[in-house]
Amino acid sequence: MRARLATAMGGAMALVVALSACSKNTGDNSDSVDTNKPRSGAIATDPKDSLGPAAEVPGAAKGGTFYILRENKISHLDPQRVYSFAGLMGSQLYARFLTTFKDDGKGNVTLVGDLAETPGKNVNNDCKVWEFKIKQGVKFEDGRPITSKEIAYGIARSFDPDLTGGPTYLQEWLADSPQYDTKWNFKANKTSLPPGLSTPDAQTLRFEFNKPRCDLPFAVSLPATAPLPPDKDTGVNLDNQPFSSGPYKFTKHTPGVEMVLERNENWDPTTDPVRHAYPDKFVWTLGADNATQTNRVLAGTGNDAAAVATGGVPSELIAKVTGDAKLKERMIVAATPNAYRLSINTTRVTDLSVRQAINYAIDRSSITKNLGGPYGAVPLTTLLPPTTLGYKQFDAYPAGESGNPDKAKELLAGKSVNLVLGTSDDTPSQETATQVKNALEKAGFTVTIKPIPEDGYLDFVKKKSNPWDIWVDSWAADWPSGASILPVLFDGRNIKAEGNSNTSQLNNQAINAEFDRVLAEDPAKQAEEWSALDEKLMKESAPAVPLYNEVVSVAHGEKAGGLFIGSIFGWPSFVNAYVKQ
Template sequence: MRLKRAAAAGGALALLVVMGACSENKGTGGDTGADRVQSGSIATDPKESMGPAPEVPGAAKGGTFRVIRETKISHLDPQRVYSFAGLMNAPLYSRFLTTFKDDGSGKVTLVGDLAETPGTDVNKDCKVWEFKIKDGVKFEDGSPITSKEIAYGIARSFDPDLTGGPTYLQEWLANDPQYDTKWNFKANKTSLPPGLTTPDAKTLKFEFAKPHCDLPFAASLPYTAPLKPEKDTGVNLDNQPFSSGPYKITKNTAGTELVMERNENWDPKTDPVRHAYPDKIVWNYGPDAEAGANRVISDSGDDQTALAWNGVPSALIARVTGDSALKQRSVQGQTPSLWRLSINTQRVTDLSVRQALNYAIDRDGFIKVYGGEASAKAVTTLMPPSTIGYEKYDAYPAGPTGNVEKVKELLAGKTPELVLGVGDDNPEYGTQLKTNLEKAGFKITLKTIPADAKLDEVGKKNNPWDLYIDQWAADWPSGAAILPVLFDGRTIKAENNSNTSYVNSDEINKEFDRVLAMPAAEQGKEWAKLDKRIMTELAPAVPLFVEQGYYLHGSKVGGIYLSSIFGYPAFTNVYVKQ
């Protein structure tokens, strides 16, 4: 995902995953923020995919849990959900093929959700996958969920009118990024896209032209939520999704309030992760970040059972960190969203200059401008600590503020003139970088880019900048959702590029193919090696930091933790203290 965290709360997601320093708040005190390297696995025993989920100590049923948020969730239709708020909310009313067991500390296990297991690689080549659907899973009206309804949900994600959601499965089935031109959903509503079949009511089968060993991870996203064809209201499903999860939507006042109440047809015995302790979950829209945080700080009335979704704004950080009672009601930790200074290698062709930029960077200075240690934690890798198999390294050890002597050595008397593109919403970032890099021996020309057009502009192959700030996070905890997406040169096109360093190495591209063809459980260490190799051999970017999440909740809220996958508050364990 390439977008600012504050904006992401209401905007489109684009890929993400984390696990560092995420911690459950059990009501005994705020998170310490210490590093915790992520570990993950894929469940092999079907028992791990069955419920009920282990009870949360001290939790009880009852009450209303509230979320205070500035803007409404962009999409509720599971096939269109791709914002952070949507991704954390959708599991409350929808179930997916697979999901993650998450203890909030960085340990995750991929398990079957609607499926009995995280899938079977039929021929051991990652091209043919089967999922067996659990008995006893039902919709809100009590009707059974079968492979047919899950397949229909995936099929409708091909509809070009249903924009906003992830597109992995569609592209993989069509074997083409322009998937909607390969199969027309509107003209084929009674059939399925090529490669997707339902041999029987309990079996869902995927057949791909190329290996996709990460399918079990990709199947954890909301677009695998089931839907009965007769309940498909097209774009209007955004207003009233049909529930397969522990809650159902009973009221949706656009921009004001979303109310969810228990789905009595949800069977906890089939669910390995959800609890559904509160009787109701309500989203209240309107207050900005500071107003929402202040309401939770005041801790009166309904706000005692609320969470401030927009986090602790910088203006209130000192107050919150200095108040032990508030710290008891806070949860914080690293997110998977990693910021980097991307180097346009088409324009900055000299490797020594790119290496010098890495030695020159003053990470401490940039983090102070961004918001301080409560908002960001420095990194020197291309993958965040959240990634399975992550290994910490520093290819260009320059300390927290840079190594000017090493820069001078690499530049050998040259004064590279570089153009830095900066969004007009954060000119202070450009000012800090210009001052930092010019002290180290570069000459920097600042050019502002309209914030709402920045992603589109830097994604154009022939853009006019040498440097620009990028962000990325992945949809599942694998380097497969990070390194090939950002650095495979074969994906470069005229515009809409994720490879905004425009790096293209035949040797690295071959490595991407090699690792992607490995079983997902074996890829972790290989991605870590490749991370270091890309930085050492190509230096396509300067890693800066991973964002820190910082949230407050009322005194009667328990069970909140930061998702190890998305870095935002998770609600699967939430309860109201009685």
């Protein structure tokens, strides 16, 4: 979910695009949440922007232990397998990547070099060949220097079919195929590299693609580019004890219970433009549910005074927190990139006028109120979330937040339409499904709810042959560009038997051609193009109903400083965290 900001050969052009999004530290006494805070994004053109040390955080002090409360264990800690929001933000403590985002916590982000000296060189100015120069002085936790060789090995091991869970952009782009593990066998080629990836020398990493890959500087900001020496590769067991290249290293890990990270003395802050190492330790404490976490940090007894409740403030506690000025000062509220939509299976609901009627009928207000109002969700009428660079607000089916059943009935023109609504069997999903059903039935639809086991929900709805007409979906892109949203969700050429991101199963040749056209354009022009294509999709195909943009509300103890909600992944960032003395 990143704008296609590209560096040109011999000098980069910074794109700065304004957008609107929800982001606010609610330290004031207002009952509202700011949903129109301007944001901007750019790519660093001056190598100095990629140097360290990171600017000091006002009031920050070194020392102490910072506590992170979470209910469940993180699915993966191995950088090549990390893909959850918690994993992506937590990995910044112990892993470094080719590039990363400077994020001021106020919505302004700049892509900079992390292990690399810059965000990359577009060698021939065609996005097919990229080079990254690796910084001098970057080291692993044992003091060994990090070179292009270890970064390349980290990328190569992501081809291992045993190491599932992480993003697959680099693998698919290098292999020029979604079946990347059949194009290059990591297990049989551990001493070599995938085709297209090379290390001309210890300080140079080179990518060569068959097609333009203008998003590469952003894709390599994901943890898949974390370095690893081959002799430290423990395969699937790396999840239990990652090998650090960041400011902290693992000193204790009891899976599902506790993780302890202490300072990595071989991390050099002069090479790092983003991270600090203020606390002596970070301790992840696992097991408490959201309500328990929130109540603990608000009470602030003992260690909980220096803790953050990452599960978020549950809706039943919002009034308690917002009604007390001192407690409200310790709640951070911000939009995430996570956009929810009601997917419509276009191979089953083939009549465009019916899909348009569904859009008019939906009552967004009942859904968002049940999710905590502006502290949990804000209504959305676009496929792109407001955190997308170049975002433009529009409403293809203006019906107000509570829907327009009369307009929906007009479009149905007396047709009797039965819809099967698939929903996860957990309580919140069931409640949302009931609200969707009620709104549609007011407009004349007949709706049958079919529960799906929560632990298999995503697998079921991503099957091409699933038997549902509509269901609630969500998508949180990996960088804030329409390029990492619209083609992923609606390019019909990517439909397969299982594992579809295009759950609407839209396969419109004209739309597919538009994706190709925009992706081939000068990256500086693409942000505006994606917003226009968003509107075209909604008006001409109506493959889904945008529902809401998820908002996260996180509480912390009075001694927990430097926290903000990351602009890219919408989860607490710890790069500036410190313990107030």
